[in-house]
Amino acid sequence: MYGLVNQAIEDMITHQFSVAKWEEIKKTACLGDMAGFENMQSYPDNLTYDLIGAVSKTLDITTEQVLEAFGEYWVLYTAEKGYGDMLKMAGDSLPIFMNNLDTLHSIVGSMMPNLRPPSFQCTEITNHSLKLHYHSKRIGLTNMVIGLIKGLGKRFGTVCEVSLIESKKSEQGQEDVFFVKW
Amino acid sequence: MQQPIPKEFLLQVFPFYFAFDERLSFVHGGHSFSKLVENVSIGTSIFDFLELQRPQIPAISIHNIIENQRSIFVFRLLSSKIDLKGQIVYSEVDNLFFFLGSPAVKEANELIKNRLTLNDFALHDNTMEFLFILQAYQNQLNMRLADKNKELEYKQHEIEAQNEELKQQREEILSINERLEELVVKRTEELHKTIDNLYVQNQNLEQFSYIVSHNIRSPIARIMGLLQLFDYQNINNSFNIQVLQYIDECANNLNNIIADLSEIISIRKNLEKNKEYVALQANAESILESLKSEIIQTNAKITIESKGIDTIFSIKAYLQSILYNLVSNALKYKSSLRTPQITIVFQQVKGNLEIIVRDNGIGIDLENISEYQIFGLYKRVHNHVEGKGLGLYLVKTQVEALNGKIELTSTLGEGTTFTVTLPI
Known part of the structure; x- marks a missing residue:
């Protein structure tokens, strides 16, 4: 994963808790010596998973909770850290934005060769709901997607419910379907 | 056989396209193009809403456009200031020129200002x-x-x-x-x-x-001189007895001098002797007692006055010596013309004790005699009176050792007054 993701985790912990907490988490993840992350540099996926695990251990919450919280924070973080205009262009409402999720990730993926960004597809779109199909080569980030959608809901001031209706793990990766109602 | 270009296809693939005819008049355009160029109607000259940035050709004409079909065309839209970059394709069937391209911007913000979103762009863009x-x-x-x-x-x-x-x-x-x-x-x-x-x-x-060289040597010289007069031949010569008496007198004198000198040295050395409360009246009386024979001999009248002070915390031996010397001097330098009158006064003045010894003796000619001569060691003012000249020097030394001072006033032929001032 790119440094930006790890930076976002750091930012979330230092803002919602403290710098000391982040240092503690880094130590737990055996990253005590790491000074900081370069946002455009590619880091091993395991490093991010270790961090998520360390956050879970240190804050005494499940990794699912950590991932969901992080997904939500990710929307805020990227908007603040210079990608606000890109997000604005991707839509000014929850359904339009979700429709553009895949394009957005493709755009980002085209310039970051190691990113392997996930794919999104919207089906059965109505005025108040849709099914979001999520495909990722990475396994186990389902809850991050839930957090991401909830974060988008907050961004557009739209109250929404997200439920996981299908979930499949295989060698191809993770395939989930979410039902989003707003 | 060429086919006309389908408008629906263009709208999807080139949402920023616009078509114009050989008169350079606008015919139709894509929906994203319409967002950037408002209120453009069919027949309007394209130069009403844009200007050519590239290629740099002298004048725009159909001929020039056809000539430059391999060139990248950049148009600046006059209302939105956005550059559209792309190419121009001529369709014979439609008899139209098609500009196919999209915005050339460096910041997303330029697009946001013109209300463009991701959906306004073709997916391949x-x-x-x-x-x-x-x-x-x-x-x-x-x-x-x-x-x-x-x-x-x-x-x-x-x-x-x-x-x-x-x-x-x-x-x-x-x-x-x-x-x-x-x-x-x-x-x-x-x-x-x-x-x-x-x-x-x-x-x-x-x-x-x-002193050591002069005052001690002089009695010794005298003794030596006397010894030369001694009649060794005739030991029983009565003259010898006279000589021995003189020698005895000289030796005693010398002894006194040496005793006085040691006393002075000891005062200088021991500035912090033990102090005690001294009753002034009783002290004075005991001194008069020790001078009893001189007083009787001179028939002197001595009075003691105490004014506002009875005791002082001081070194008793010094006080005694000071008073003894001053009174003994007053007796010694009496006037032969009158009965000696000596007054001793103790009084408190401005936090100090003043000891005054006043006599009606011969007095001192202060105009011709300096204080140094009076208080100096072995200085004698009156050569006709017996004295070794040590008393007043001793008094001054002791007064100074007690942080005090001594002054005198005198009139020749009338008398002398010594005033000793000591801090209480």
């Missing part, structure tokens, strides 16, 4: 990728800049702290310097005092060596 790359690098630079700024700020704080420390140290040094200067002034003063003291001591020492 790389504009968004390009903008994203620019944005990502911009972000990276900004982050590095922020880091550098933080570093600089930290350094600035460090420098400020160091400056503050330096300032404090400088102030400390200044204050130490000031204190040093004060100390130097104080020490210099002390040094001057010591030098003055040494000067006085030196004078005293000189005087001492003078």
Whole structure:
């Protein structure tokens, strides 16, 4: 994963808790010596998973909770850290934005060769709901997607419910379907 | 056989397209194009809403456009100031020129200002990728800049702290310097005092060596002279008895001198003798007792007056010696013309004890005799009166040892008054 993701985790912990907490988490993840992350540099996926695990251990919450919280924070973080205009262009409402999720990730993926960004597809779109199909080569980030959608809901001031209706793990990766109602 | 270009196809693939005819009049355009160019109607000259940026050709004409079909065309839209970049294709069937392209911008913000979103771009369009790359690098630079700024700020704080420390140290040094200067002034003063003291001591020492060489030698010379007169041939010569009597007198005299000198040395050495409360009246009476024979012999009248003070905390032996010498001097230098009258007064004046000894003796010619001659060692004012000249020097030494002073007033032929002032 790119440094930006790890930076976002750091930012979330230092803002919602403290710098000391982040240092503690880094130590737990055996990253005590790491000074900081370069946002455009590619880091091993395991490093991010270790961090998520360390956050879970240190804050005494499940990794699912950590991932969901992080997904939500990710929307805020990227908007603040210079990608606000890109997000604005991707839509000014929850359904339009979700429709553009895949394009957005493709755009980002085209310039970051190691990113392997996930794919999104919207089906059965109505005025108040849709099914979001999520495909990722990475396994186990389902809850991050839930957090991401909830974060988008907050961004557009739209109250929404997200439920996981299908979930499949295989060698191809993770395939989930979410039902989003707003 | 050429087919007309389907409008629906164009709308999907080139949402920023526009078509114009050979008169350079607008015919139709894509929905994204319409967002950027408002209120354009069919038949309007394209130069009403845009100007050509590239290629740089002398004048735009159909001929020039056909000639430059391999060129990239850049049009600036007059209302939105956005450049559209693309190519121009001529369709014979439609008899129309088609501009196919999309915005050439460097910041997403330019698009947002014109209400363009991701959905206004064809999926194959790389504009968004390009903008994203620019944005990502911009972000990276900004982050590095922020880091550098933080570093600089930290350094600035460090420098400020160091400056503050330096300032404090400088102030400390200044204050130490000031204190040093004060100390130097104080020490210099002390040094001057010591030098003055040494000067006085030196004078005293000189005087001492003078006494030793002169006053001790003179009785010894006298003894030696007398011994030469001694009749060794005739031991039983009655003259010898006379000589021996004189020698005895000289030896006694010498002994007294040596005793007095040791007394003076001891006063100088022991400035802190034991002090005690001395009853002034009783003390004076005991001294008069010890001078009883002289008093009877001279028929002197002596009175003692105490005014407001009975005792003093002082060195008793010194007080006795001072009073003894002053009274004995008064008896010694009596006038042969009248009965000696001596008054002793003890009085308190401004926190001091004054001891006054007043007589009606022969007096001293103060105009011709200096104080040095009166109080100096072995100085004698009156050569016709018996005295070894040590008494007043002893008195002065003792008074000074008690931090006091001694003064005198006198009128020749009428009498003398000594005033000793001692701190209580």
